[in-house]
Amino acid sequence: MALFLAGGVAGTMGALLGLGGGVFLVPLLVLVFDVPMRVAVGISLTTVIATSSVATSATLGRSLINLRLGMVLEVATTAGGLTGGLVAVLLSPATLQRAFGVVTAFAALVMLGRLQRRNVMLDPAADPGWLGGRYHEDESGTTVTYRVKRLPLALAVSFAAGSVSSLLGLGGGILKVPALNAWCGVPLRAAAATSAFMIGVTATAGAVIYYGRGEIVPWMAAAAILGVMVGSRAGFHAGARLRAMWLKLLLALILVSVSVLMFARAS
Amino acid sequence: VNGARDVRLERWLGRVLSVGVAVSTVLLGAGLALALAGAAPGTSARLLRIGLIALMATPVARVVISVVEYGSKRDWAFVALTATVLGMLMMSFVIS
Numbered sequence: 001m002a003l004f005l006a007g008g009v010a011g012t013m014g015a016l017l018g019l020g021g022g023v024f025l026v027p028l029l030v031l032v033f034d035v036p037m038r039v040a041v042g043i044s045l046t047t048v049i050a051t052s053s054v055a056t057s058a059t060l061g062r063s064l065i066n067l068r069l070g071m072v073l074e075v076a077t078t079a080g081g082l083t084g085g086l087v088a089v090l091l092s093p094a095t096l097q098r099a100f101g102v103v104t105a106f107a108a109l110v111m112l113g114r115l116q117r118r119n120v121m122l123d124p125a126a127d128p129g130w131l132g133g134r135y136h137e138d139e140s141g142t143t144v145t146y147r148v149k150r151l152p153l154a155l156a157v158s159f160a161a162g163s164v165s166s167l168l169g170l171g172g173g174i175l176k177v178p179a180l181n182a183w184c185g186v187p188l189r190a191a192a193a194t195s196a197f198m199i200g201v202t203a204t205a206g207a208v209i210y211y212g213r214g215e216i217v218p219w220m221a222a223a224a225i226l227g228v229m230v231g232s233r234a235g236f237h238a239g240a241r242l243r244a245m246w247l248k249l250l251l252a253l254i255l256v257s258v259s260v261l262m263f264a265r266a267s
Numbered sequence: 268v269n270g271a272r273d274v275r276l277e278r279w280l281g282r283v284l285s286v287g288v289a290v291s292t293v294l295l296g297a298g299l300a301l302a303l304a305g306a307a308p309g310t311s312a313r314l315l316r317i318g319l320i321a322l323m324a325t326p327v328a329r330v331v332i333s334v335v336e337y338g339s340k341r342d343w344a345f346v347a348l349t350a351t352v353l354g355m356l357m358m359s360f361v362i363s
Contacts, residue, residue, distance in 0.1 A: 046322060050288070053325050057284035060277045067273050071333060071348050078355040085359070200326035201352060205359040207323055212363025218315035219302050222295040225322065229292055 003033070003220060007227020011051055012235035013254070021051050021228060022170035023258050027265075035220070041169030042210035043221045045203045047228045048171040052200030054232040055193070063135040064193035066186070069148055072131065073158040074198050077172060080162020081205035087163070096167055101262035103160075107178040108255035111248050114182055133190060149185040158198075166206030171199030174258070177251065188244045276336045280329055287325030294318030327356055 006028045010021030022044040029040035059065055132147040148154070157179040161172030173195040180191035210216055239247070298314030301307055330353045337345040 046319060049322050049326060050291075053284045053288045053322075057281050057288060060281040060284075065277075067276065068345065071345060071352070074330075074352045075348055075355075078352050082355055082359060082362075085362070201330060201356065204323050204326045205356055208356075208359045209363045211319065211323065212360075216319065218312065218319060219299060221319060222299040222315050225295055226292065226299065229288065 003223035004227040006032075007047055007224035008231035008234075009227075010047060010224075011054075011228035011231025011233075012238070013231075021232075022048050022165075022168070023174050023254065025224065026169045027258075027261055038210070038215050039217060039220075041167075042207065042216040043224055044169030045166070045207035045210060046216060046221045047224050048165075048169075048203035049200050049207060050225045050228045051232045052171065052196055052198075052203065054229060055196040055236055056200065058233070058236045059193045059196070063133065064190055065197045066131065066133045066148075066190055066194045067197070069131045069133070069154075069186070070194045070197045072151070073154060073176070073194075074201055076155045076158035077162035077165070077176075077198055077202040078205050080159040080172075081166045081202050082162075083159075084163030084166040085206060085209050091167075096164075097262045097265050100164060100168060101259045103164075104174060104255045104262065105259040107175065108252045108259065110182045111178050111252040111255065114248065132185075135190065144187065146187050146190065147185050150183055154180060154184045162202050162205075165199070165202050166209070169206075171195070172202055173199055174255065178255070181248075188247055189239075192239070192247075273336070276333065279332050279336065283328050283332060284325060287321060287328065291318045291322040291325070294321060327353075330356065 006025060007021075010023075010025040010028075013021055013024055025044045025047060026037075026040050029035040029043060030037055035043075056065065131151070132145065134143055134145040136143050154176075157175055158172075161175040164170060164175065165172040173192070176195045176198070177188070177191045180186040180195070181188050186194070207216070294314050295318035298311045298318055301311035301314065330349055333349040334346060334353060337343075337349060
């Protein structure tokens, strides 16, 4: 029951912000349920798949998901996922957690610096370019257009996101969403939807490896996944109503907490 | 191709993901209920295992459909990209 609730919270936050929700679930499982780190990571990866499938099937058809951008970046995240799985044994957990703390703190600062800035062009005739997109935005009531900038940077961040995904049991959205929004010109909602679309594939690469090693406890995973199924629907509905600025604030807040938590655990 | 939307692909992906979510939810829910009730331990373990596999197979199916759809549109750049992703997913199966 408690696992189901934990999954529910993780799923809500995950769907709201395009994260896998693993950022909440892994610390919860380790600190509250006293589950070994590797088991927590395996369970978390399966819930990331659930969040991704639910969130994606709910947002498809509203053109928020940039399919082509997602498929380009997926090459990098999946490669990162495999690499992360292979180098995991070479690095100490404390080193990983500190590195993760630094990255999330930096991402939080970047998000906070951009609260009032928007990536969208309100002119419906604007050219979105090769990988850009346009979608109907409820907040301004118009169709907005955006272009993708600095694709190589987006690819590099996606690769990094993929590696931390299989190492720490995250979807990797926590890195991709801020980077796509702050540096690559993608509006927050589109960045979150596209990230949610990608994390299912990234997490599958990792989850399969953990499953094969027998490190996923089926009944625990099932309870958490069912929670995520419910929570991610709630998060999706809330996300459509909240203003982009509040979403950015929430994301920054979560990034700061995760950063502090990671440093605390590393020392 | 500028800003082109893949309408048919979106529709297919939506269907596959919904079916995958529904199937794995039912299997995992039934398996968990049986496990909690302490009845038929063999069946509940099997249901949970198949449920997890269905969950992990859903994103793989999504990538397979993307490869096929871009192939039917002769959009070779995206066929190559999605096929690469599929190849890497297969590698993770082999590794495990």
